[in-house]
Ligand SMILES: [Zn+2]
């Protein structure tokens with residue numbers, strides 16, 4: 323996504339609000355879909371040769387749940403906060419300041435970075451997702467299975483050993 327900054331005067335602010343086609347392939351998300359439409363909006367504030375971009379990226383991702391492997395929609399609201407400059411003195415001195423040309427700012431990398439930052443540690447369809455039975459593969463959000471009852475809490479398992487030892491005496 324390119325923002326034209328040619329028209330900005332020395333001290334100036336520009337609003338932007340765009341629908342953007344995004345490929346999230348490089349983020350390696352657990353998903354069957356890599357191409358999305360996102361809304362990117364915010365402001366560019368120019369102060370001399372320094373441009374500060376503040377805004378948001380709204381995109382609804384289609385992720386695969388870490389626990390039950392079902393596909394679910396994840397509305398992501400990411401924050402854009404980046405600085406750019408076309409003055410060497412700025413971008414060589416501070417590595418957080420990205421380089422721009424005189425005429426435009428390319429927000430593509432910033433958008434991907436902001437989405438990566440906003441991703442949850444675990445992709446879950448629901449905080450209470452019960453996952454899949456490791457023995458029979460039943461999705462435990464949709465039904466129960468017989469193996470469930472056979473699953474013994476590890477703490478109880480330890481007790482069972484004690485009982486067995488006792489009964490052998
Ligand atoms: Zn799930």
Ligand SMILES: [Zn+2]
Pocket residue numbers: 455456457458459460467468469470
């Ligand atoms: Zn089962």
